[in-house]
Each structure stands twice: as structure tokens, then as C-alpha cells.
Amino acid sequence: MKKVILISMMLMCAVCSASAQTWRYVNTLYGVNVRDKPGLDGKKKFVLKCNQRVKLLEETKEKFKIDEFEEPWCKIQTEDGASGYVYGVYLSKTLNDAASFRCYEALHPLADWLEELAEEFTATMYIDKDMHNISSFSDESSFSVQGNGIKYIFYPTKDEKTGKTGAYLLGVRIYENHAMPKDFPIKLGDSMEKVRDIFGKPDGDNFYFGDEVIKAYEGFGNVCFVEMVIFERDDSVAGILFRLSPGF
CATH class of the missing domain: 2.60.460 (protein yfey like fold)
Known part of the structure; x- marks a missing residue:
């Protein structure tokens, strides 16, 4: 994940299924890393770009505090079929919500x-x-x-x-x-x-x-x-x- 998040976490948790057609948009201006498992210790696989649309497949039942945020980890799939995990704060339900997050950011x-x-x-x-x-x-x-x-x-x-x-x-x-x-x-x-x-x-x-x-x-x-x-x-x-x- 981008920015000043330096801590590492081992996550042993169950995941709950999300709707197969639930879409999310990357909200951070600088893009976000996708990892091979939930947690900052997960290996970085690729980077999602700002406003990129992804399918939400699953999210952890438990929320995890990183900096001032407390969100689940989300398993996502890109429109070309690549998948991995993203911390939930960097995904918004709409493009308008994504822009609002960038105001905050x-x-x-x-x-x-x-x-x-x-x-x-x-x-x-x-x-x-x-x-x-x-x-x-x-x-x-x-x-x-x-x-x-x-x-x-x-x-x-x-x-x-x-x-x-x-x-x-x-x-x-x-x-x-x-x-x-x-x-x-x-x-x-x-x-x-x-x-x-x-x-x-x-x-x-x-x-x-x-x-x-x-x-x-x-x-x-x-x-x-x-x-x-x-x-x-x-x-x-x-x-x-x-x-x-x-x-x-």
C-alpha cells in the first residue's frame, strides 16, 4: 500500500462473500498496491490506478485499524481478470465518493x-x-x-x-x-x-x-x-x- 503506512500485520480471519456484481472505484489520487493476501505483509502484485473500476469479491468480517482508518481488507478483481487484496479505505462505491475521498486526502x-x-x-x-x-x-x-x-x-x-x-x-x-x-x-x-x-x-x-x-x-x-x-x-x-x- 502507498504512503506512510509502515506497520506489518498478520491477519488470520474469515472472509464474507460480497455480491458478485459489486463494483468499487479506486479513490486515492496516487493509486494503490494490490497484495496477494489481506494484510500489509502481503506481497505486492500490481497497482490500481485512480478511478479504476474493480469488482468486489469478498471482504474480511473484521475491520483493521491502519493510521486513522478502520476498514476491512477487500478481495477484488480487475476487469481483465487479475485479483488480489486492497485495504478497504481506498475503494469507494461511486466516482463521486472517490472524489470526496481525494478532497480529504x-x-x-x-x-x-x-x-x-x-x-x-x-x-x-x-x-x-x-x-x-x-x-x-x-x-x-x-x-x-x-x-x-x-x-x-x-x-x-x-x-x-x-x-x-x-x-x-x-x-x-x-x-x-x-x-x-x-x-x-x-x-x-x-x-x-x-x-x-x-x-x-x-x-x-x-x-x-x-x-x-x-x-x-x-x-x-x-x-x-x-x-x-x-x-x-x-x-x-x-x-x-x-x-x-x-x-x-
């Missing part, structure tokens, strides 16, 4: 990324790590700092216990590609068709900002929602805003 790490960016300002201002201390979510109370191809958007904070005031980095707007998060799947200048292929339809309503159309996508972050706002011009990505949206 891409946006989930950005809360940590924003926190890392905030560290750049520790020498000049007090950066509050507790989102609960934000004193106002009004745009009128926010302030911004221009960087190299990026605008940092801060909101004031006040710790009720100590009375200490500071700032929380709630979002950034990207103007140049070198400021984008590392390995993010889309860049400025990409077509909106590519954005839709990866992330599906926006979660939020479209509205206009000058000559730009704004389209919003949302996914779970580590401690809150992470919203990606696409600024579209001439059917391409003109800018991207990454913004945290507290879940409280």
Missing part, C-alpha cells in the same frame, strides 16, 4: 502545514496554537501579511485564563506556485477540468469576486475543517485560498 494535512507556516512569525508576533482563543471570526477583525507569493490571514486571539493576546493563522491565499504546499495535486494555471477530475464538484456555492468565479471545496483536517477556495478565471485556476473552519 489532499486537504487533511493542510492544518499541520498552516501551523508550520505560522512558525515563520514567532519572532515578530505571538502565535496562539489554540483555535478556541480566537476572539472574533469577523473578516473586519482579521489582518493579513503579504509574503513571497502568499498572503497570510490572521485572526486575533485572547487567552481568557492569562489575558494574553496574539494571533492565529486561519488561512492563506496563494498567488504563485512556489508557495503551494509540497506535492499538492493542482497548481495555479491548471484547468478547471483537472480540478473537477480530481476533486469533483465544489461543496460550496459558486459566486463572483470581480471577474473571478469562486468555488469552494471542504475536507476534514486534523482538528477542524479545511476549506479550499478556487479562484477561477478563463476556466483555469487563478488563485487558491486555504482556510481553516473550526468545528466548534
Whole structure:
């Protein structure tokens, strides 16, 4: 399996049959390894591509926790007859569900990324790590700092216990590609068709900002929602805003 999953598991479990005509779609942008038996110790046989359709043959009765997920292992068969096992989290019932997973996959790490960016300002201002201390979510109370191809958007904070005031980095707007998060799947200048292929339809309503159309996508972050706002011009990505949206 792809990514940062380094643990190995020996699975001694029964499997239950799935409907012979149950189809699943590979949801992860980077593809997923198919193994010869359920478990991370299974030998890698081949790789399934993003959005590839496979037939679900069986899945384990028991679910297994890997990282933040807890899913069964699934025995699948490709349309050309190859078979093997895939961890269930990387299979979706529909293409729309697969796109929603990619929103999660891409946006989930950005809360940590924003926190890392905030560290750049520790020498000049007090950066509050507790989102609960934000004193106002009004745009009128926010302030911004221009960087190299990026605008940092801060909101004031006040710790009720100590009375200490500071700032929380709630979002950034990207103007140049070198400021984008590392390995993010889309860049400025990409077509909106590519954005839709990866992330599906926006979660939020479209509205206009000058000559730009704004389209919003949302996914779970580590401690809150992470919203990606696409600024579209001439059917391409003109800018991207990454913004945290507290879940409280």
C-alpha cells in the first residue's frame, strides 16, 4: 500500500462473500498496491490506478485499524481478470465518493502545514496554537501579511485564563506556485477540468469576486475543517485560498 503506512500485520480471519456484481472505484489520487493476501505483509502484485473500476469479491468480517482508518481488507478483481487484496479505505462505491475521498486526502494535512507556516512569525508576533482563543471570526477583525507569493490571514486571539493576546493563522491565499504546499495535486494555471477530475464538484456555492468565479471545496483536517477556495478565471485556476473552519 502507498504512503506512510509502515506497520506489518498478520491477519488470520474469515472472509464474507460480497455480491458478485459489486463494483468499487479506486479513490486515492496516487493509486494503490494490490497484495496477494489481506494484510500489509502481503506481497505486492500490481497497482490500481485512480478511478479504476474493480469488482468486489469478498471482504474480511473484521475491520483493521491502519493510521486513522478502520476498514476491512477487500478481495477484488480487475476487469481483465487479475485479483488480489486492497485495504478497504481506498475503494469507494461511486466516482463521486472517490472524489470526496481525494478532497480529504489532499486537504487533511493542510492544518499541520498552516501551523508550520505560522512558525515563520514567532519572532515578530505571538502565535496562539489554540483555535478556541480566537476572539472574533469577523473578516473586519482579521489582518493579513503579504509574503513571497502568499498572503497570510490572521485572526486575533485572547487567552481568557492569562489575558494574553496574539494571533492565529486561519488561512492563506496563494498567488504563485512556489508557495503551494509540497506535492499538492493542482497548481495555479491548471484547468478547471483537472480540478473537477480530481476533486469533483465544489461543496460550496459558486459566486463572483470581480471577474473571478469562486468555488469552494471542504475536507476534514486534523482538528477542524479545511476549506479550499478556487479562484477561477478563463476556466483555469487563478488563485487558491486555504482556510481553516473550526468545528466548534
